[in-house]
Amino acid sequence: xxxxxxxxxxxxxxxxxxxxxxxxxxxxxxxxxxxxxxxxxxxxxxxxxxxxxxxxxxxxxxxxxxxxxxxxxxxxxxxxxxxxxxxxxxxxxxxxxxxxxxxxxxxxxxxxxxxxxxxxxxxxxxxxxxxxxxxxxxxxxxxxxxxxxxxxxxxxxxxxxxxxxxxxxxxxxxxxxxxxxxxxxxxxxxxxxxxxxxxxxxxxxxxxxxxxxxxxxxxxxxxxxxxxxxxxxxxxxxxxxxxxxxxxxxxxxxxxxxxxxxxxxxxxxxxxxxxxxxxxxxxxxxxxxxxxxxxxxxxxxxxxxxxxxxxxxxxxxxxxxxxxxxxxxxxxxxxxxxxxxxxxxxxxxxxxxxxxxxxxxxxxxxxxxxxxxxxxxxxxxxxxxxxxxxxxxxxxxxxxxxxxxxxxxxxxxxxxx
Amino acid sequence: xxxxxxxxxxxxxxxxxxxxxxxxxxxxxxxxxxxxxxxxxxxxxxxxxxxxxxxxxxxxxxxxxxxxxxxxxxxxxxxxxxxxxxxxxxxxxxxxxxxxxxxxxxxxxxxxxxxxxxxxxxxxxxxxxxxxxxxxxxxxxxxxxxxxxxxxxxxxxxxxxxxxxxxxxxxxxxxxxxxxxxxxxxxxxxxxxxxxxxxxxxxxxxxxxxxxxxxxxxxxxxxxxxxxxxxxxxxxxxxxxxxxxxxxxxxxxxxxxxxxxxxxxxxxxxxxxxxxxxxxxxxxxxxxxxxxxxxxxxxxxxxxxxxxxxxxxxxxxxxxxxxxxxxxxxxxxxxxxxxxxxxxxxxxxxxxxxxxxxxxxxxxxxxxxxxxxxxxxxxxxxxxxxxxxxxxxxxxxxxxxxxxxxxxxxxxxxxxx
Numbered sequence: 001x002x003x004x005x006x007x008x009x010x011x012x013x014x015x016x017x018x019x020x021x022x023x024x025x026x027x028x029x030x031x032x033x034x035x036x037x038x039x040x041x042x043x044x045x046x047x048x049x050x051x052x053x054x055x056x057x058x059x060x061x062x063x064x065x066x067x068x069x070x071x072x073x074x075x076x077x078x079x080x081x082x083x084x085x086x087x088x089x090x091x092x093x094x095x096x097x098x099x100x101x102x103x104x105x106x107x108x109x110x111x112x113x114x115x116x117x118x119x120x121x122x123x124x125x126x127x128x129x130x131x132x133x134x135x136x137x138x139x140x141x142x143x144x145x146x147x148x149x150x151x152x153x154x155x156x157x158x159x160x161x162x163x164x165x166x167x168x169x170x171x172x173x174x175x176x177x178x179x180x181x182x183x184x185x186x187x188x189x190x191x192x193x194x195x196x197x198x199x200x201x202x203x204x205x206x207x208x209x210x211x212x213x214x215x216x217x218x219x220x221x222x223x224x225x226x227x228x229x230x231x232x233x234x235x236x237x238x239x240x241x242x243x244x245x246x247x248x249x250x251x252x253x254x255x256x257x258x259x260x261x262x263x264x265x266x267x268x269x270x271x272x273x274x275x276x277x278x279x280x281x282x283x284x285x286x287x288x289x290x291x292x293x294x295x296x297x298x299x300x301x302x303x304x305x306x307x308x309x310x311x312x313x314x315x316x317x318x319x320x321x322x323x324x325x326x327x328x329x330x331x332x333x334x335x336x337x338x339x340x341x342x343x344x345x346x347x348x349x350x351x352x353x354x355x356x357x358x359x360x361x362x363x364x365x366x367x368x369x370x371x372x373x374x375x376x377x378x379x380x381x382x383x384x385x386x387x388x389x390x391x392x393x394x395x396x397x398x399x400x401x402x403x404x405x406x407x408x409x410x411x412x413x414x415x416x417x
Numbered sequence: 418x419x420x421x422x423x424x425x426x427x428x429x430x431x432x433x434x435x436x437x438x439x440x441x442x443x444x445x446x447x448x449x450x451x452x453x454x455x456x457x458x459x460x461x462x463x464x465x466x467x468x469x470x471x472x473x474x475x476x477x478x479x480x481x482x483x484x485x486x487x488x489x490x491x492x493x494x495x496x497x498x499x500x501x502x503x504x505x506x507x508x509x510x511x512x513x514x515x516x517x518x519x520x521x522x523x524x525x526x527x528x529x530x531x532x533x534x535x536x537x538x539x540x541x542x543x544x545x546x547x548x549x550x551x552x553x554x555x556x557x558x559x560x561x562x563x564x565x566x567x568x569x570x571x572x573x574x575x576x577x578x579x580x581x582x583x584x585x586x587x588x589x590x591x592x593x594x595x596x597x598x599x600x601x602x603x604x605x606x607x608x609x610x611x612x613x614x615x616x617x618x619x620x621x622x623x624x625x626x627x628x629x630x631x632x633x634x635x636x637x638x639x640x641x642x643x644x645x646x647x648x649x650x651x652x653x654x655x656x657x658x659x660x661x662x663x664x665x666x667x668x669x670x671x672x673x674x675x676x677x678x679x680x681x682x683x684x685x686x687x688x689x690x691x692x693x694x695x696x697x698x699x700x701x702x703x704x705x706x707x708x709x710x711x712x713x714x715x716x717x718x719x720x721x722x723x724x725x726x727x728x729x730x731x732x733x734x735x736x737x738x739x740x741x742x743x744x745x746x747x748x749x750x751x752x753x754x755x756x757x758x759x760x761x762x763x764x765x766x767x768x769x770x771x772x773x774x775x776x777x778x779x780x781x782x783x784x785x786x787x788x789x790x791x792x793x794x795x796x797x798x799x800x801x802x803x804x805x806x807x808x809x810x811x812x813x814x815x816x817x818x819x820x821x822x823x824x825x826x827x828x829x830x831x832x833x834x
Binding site: 025027030032034037038040041045046049050053054056057058059061062063064065070096097098099100103107127129130131132134135136138139140142143144145146152178225227233234235236237238251252253254255256257258259260263264265266267268269270281282283284285286287288289291361366368370371 | 546
């Protein structure tokens with residue numbers, strides 16, 4: 001039983017993943033528990049950016065679309081990302097934002113259903129889903145009009161009852177951004193398919209955080225971001241995966257020239273590329289896109305299984321230490337205790353969660369806050385240590401026991417929190 | 418009359434814009450006439466990228482969304498870009514790709530017409546428009562179904578006849594990517610409005626290339642890219658402008674969380690931000706986005722009027738020298754001679770245009786090729802010199818007179834050209 005800082009140091013000394021931390025640039029004096037929001041910076045990213053900017057852009061100029069393989073980047077990065085989410089080569093592209101990729105796959109899923117089951121016009125999702133997912137569906141269904149609409153369930157338990165014969169698509173986020181609760185992707189996908197609907201998974205809080213097996217689960221479509229656990233850089237382009245069985249019939253309305261079969265033939269009629277090319281739309285931000293590789297390179301040195309083992313050890317330890325050492329404070333665990341239902345973050349409710357998080361940040365422990373009352377602590381086994389867990393709980397205990405969070409500057413809401 | 422290289426050097430010596438060239442990193446031995454495809458690299462971009470990556474991302478981490486104003490970037494860059502296109506503050510955002518921004522404004526324009534003139538369901542555009550514009554409209558009209566469709570005209574002269582009472586929106590590219598021909602935006606917008614339609618302008622080959630006055634022309638919507646004449650970097654995020662009269666009723670289906678009035682309230686219902694915030698969708702690629710400022714900073718040191726004077730002098734000279742010094746070769750000017758109808762590029766047809774362009778590139782003169790038979794030469798007055806014009810024509814003359822283009826390696830088509 002880990003019950004001292006020294007015990008944690010011993011765990012770190014024995015941790016086979018511990019050396020990977022040296023590949024990240026972590027600021028001194030900071031315990032970073034927000035990799036679930038923005039991943040830390042791979043040290044290699046600076047040199048890579050210099051190459052892309054000075055050599056490829058500056059010297060190569062327009063020639064770099066060919067010579068530096070810029071045009072191929074969405075596909076080469078997709079192939080590098082694929083094993084992390086249980087996808088195969090030629091199944092993933094890295095491009096655009098999660099929101100626009102979700103628009104593409106939702107439109108494609110509804111289009112597929114229109115062909116085979118035209119009366120299915122309902123999209124089912126969860127009220128507690130990350131809002132942009134719901135907003136995108138609202139935008140799409142309003143555009144489509146004609147009876148399309150969004151049906152929200154209040155908890156995963158309501159899913160079976162929501163799956164009527166009017167449901168076209170179910171959109172679920174694999175790991176909930178607020179609670180860290182994780183769906184059983186295989187079981188839920190089977191349930192969705194049995195009801196005649198298609199399954200779209202948002203992997204924003206899963207990719208690089210937990211093992212994902214899209215093909216094993218038989219999922220239909222997935223999207224996710226690269227700037228959280230995958231450490232691709234702030235706002236780095238997102239990814240989209242489509243099951244091979246849908247690739248050649250996949251149709252999406254953001255049919256820009258990058259998705260054309262022969263973009264440089266400059267024909268006035270859109271003809272989608274064979275396979276995954278058709279998920280692309282417009283010209284991609286090459287500098288940001290190139291840096292995604294630096295994050296993926298670190299994943300290539302380990303396995304999602306090894307990362308998962310450490311992630312569970314970190315979150316188990318964090319939960320236990322908070323519950324033991326901060327027992328007298330009004331903290332409520334909202335993350336599932338059951339391993340199979342937990343992502344790689346721990347969330348606690350506290351009535352003054354916002355101010356407590358600000359006070360923690362002022363002390364160098366960076367977690368974040370989500371309405372209402374939720375303090376989130378992301379464990380990113382590539383660079384979070386067991387000593388980080390110990391130290392962050394000690395600082396949390398200090399902030400709570402001294403009441404140092406109870407100051408005007410910690411209660412003031414900024415533009416972005 | 419400029420008739421020697423020395424005359425050109427004298428023009429450069431007298432050119433008030435000539436010192437701006439020193440702010441770009443141009444490769445030695447290259448005459449770069451492809452800024453209409455990918456702008457050259459502002460020297461400041463490397464240092465800026467280092468700050469964003471090492472300091473803002475690496476050290477600031479998640480805090481930089483507030484502390485480094487990442488969240489505000491689409492708006493602050495939009496305000497910096499606005500004067501270049503005749504827009505006001507609070508009217509432009511820099512975000513996403515041209516293709517997705519076009520999807521947003523086309524959907525918004527059709528939505529606006531649905532409310533006031535529901536029988537108008539036709540989008541008019543030009544067959545010779547940049548293909549992604551047509552592809553995006555095809556994607557949108559297929560999604561909408563219900564009688565919406567795209568009507569293509571074969572030349573600008575056909576526009577009046579195409580403007581029936583079934584037309585909802587006219588989508589024109591201000592400067593044609595292939596020929597460099599420029600529309601009279603004010604006159605055409607008035608014509609479109611008189612016919613009861615809305616005017617959407619694609620400024621990809623105009624922004625930073627020619628003076629644009631969106632508000633003066635009374636246009637409705639505009640999109641454009643930042644990676645050509647604005648020198649924002651490869652695939653840098655694009656921009657979108659909406660006339661103030663449409664701002665508060667603007668509705669678009671890519672309604673991601675960045676367009677929400679209170680994105681961090683995390684409510685399940687989408688409520689669009691007041692004004693331009695609603696043109697946003699998802700999280701932006703911050704590294705690429707940040708570099709856009711470096712290009713705009715150079716524009717702030719001059720005016721579009723000064724740039725236009727030099728641009729016309731450069732294109733006039735290029736046309737005259739090619740026609741005088743390469744008169745015996747089968748070159749046909751496709752760019753208008755009339756100043757008011759010319760952008761900032763010169764295009765010549767040549768039966769073997771593809772191979773000639775490859776031979777020029779091998780000689781260090783970087784122009785590009787567009788099907789069919791068109792050789793494009795972009796003049797970017799921020800860094801193109803009169804001596805560049807002289808030298809490039811001399812090399813063209815040499816390539817044509819020696820027939821050095823007639824080699825297998827110059828005839829071979831690559832993946833991207």
